[in-house]
Amino acid sequence: MSLFYERLDRAWNTSRSLVSIGLDPDPSRMPLSDVYEFNRRIVDETFDVVCAYKPNLAFYEALGIPGLKGLDKTLEYIRGKTSDVLLIGDGKRGDIGNSSASYARALFDMWGFDAVTVNAYGGQDSIEPFLQYHDKGVYVWCRSSNPGAKDFQDAVVDDDKGMVRLYELIARKLDQWNTNQNLGLVVGATYPQDLGCLREEYPGMPFLIPGVGAQEGDLKSVVRSGVNKFGRGAIINSSRSVIYASSGKDFAQAARRQALAMNREITNELESKGKGWP
Known part of the structure; x- marks a missing residue:
């Protein structure tokens, strides 16, 4: 098992959770004006019930x-609070190789993220600089959670195995390129049937699954379709429905309640399939 996949397993098993919280500060919704203080309070209330935090870099930029x-x-x-929780830099970077190398250095060497999201539109050489960090995770945007995903991702293309949709071709290529065992797929919760098909096709590939909560992805469907045969293999992210569960002074406590409820629902579904935590 690769260093990153070992790191993933440790994050899941230590936290006994598949939950990730997206730390996406929006000044129009935050009850505090200070980004760090807002995040800190949420982290204090939730670090023991999540396997990852996923800051979307756009909100900070x-x-x-x-x-x-x-x-x-x-x-x-x-990092000072816990060494077990993964930090995922959600930047969806992707460019020609030279530029991607700088993006990789920025996200891994400067920011120190454990994993990142990238865009593979430029092909293999556009993500290769990220893959060279063997101990880091690289989640590639494959089947996005937004309504417009179908505009390009459902396009039918000719592959050496026949006609497939574009997102299926992306997944197939990524599986071939995963020689360092540090690749994963970003697959939206809003497309549970596609999620299930991808899981069946790639049982060993880790998934990062956004779209639960504000985007109305169904959590139970995600668990049924997205986890592997061991009840792991997926990081299930929720952002707005957790961090903005309350607009009052109790926002951090409300975030904890929401994260706990999400974790409880996931665990119940896993246990119903005999895949609960040891």
Whole structure:
């Protein structure tokens, strides 16, 4: 097993959770003006019930230098709090090889993320610089959770095994390129049938599954379709429905209640299939 896949297993088994929280600060919804303080309070209330935190970099970049400083302090705080929770930099970076190499250095060497999301539209050489970090995870945007996913991802293309949809071709190529065993797929919760087909086709590939909560992906369907035969293999992310569960002073406590409820529902579904935690 690769270093990253071992790291994933440790995160799941230590936390006894498949839950990830997206730390996506939106000033129009935050009850605090300070990004770091907002994140810190949520982390304090939830770090023991999640396997990962996934900051979407767009929300920090949109706030300029203060936002980036808030992200830096947040990551430092989480690392000081626990070494078991994964930090996933959700940037969906992707470019020609030379530019991707700089993106990889920025996300892994400078920010120190354990895993990142990338876009493979540029082909193998556009993600290869990320894959060279053998101890880091690389989740490739495959089947996105938004309504417009069908505009391109459902396009039928000719592969050496016949006609397939574009997202299926992406998954197939990624499986072939996964020689370092540090690749994963981003597959939206809003397409449970496609999620299930991908899981059946790639039983050993880790999935990052967004779209539960505000995007109305069904959690039980995600668990049934997205986990592997051992009841692992998936990080299930929720952002807005957790961090904005309350707009009042109890926002952090409300986030904990939401994360606990999500974890409980996942665990119940796993146990009903004989795949619960040891």
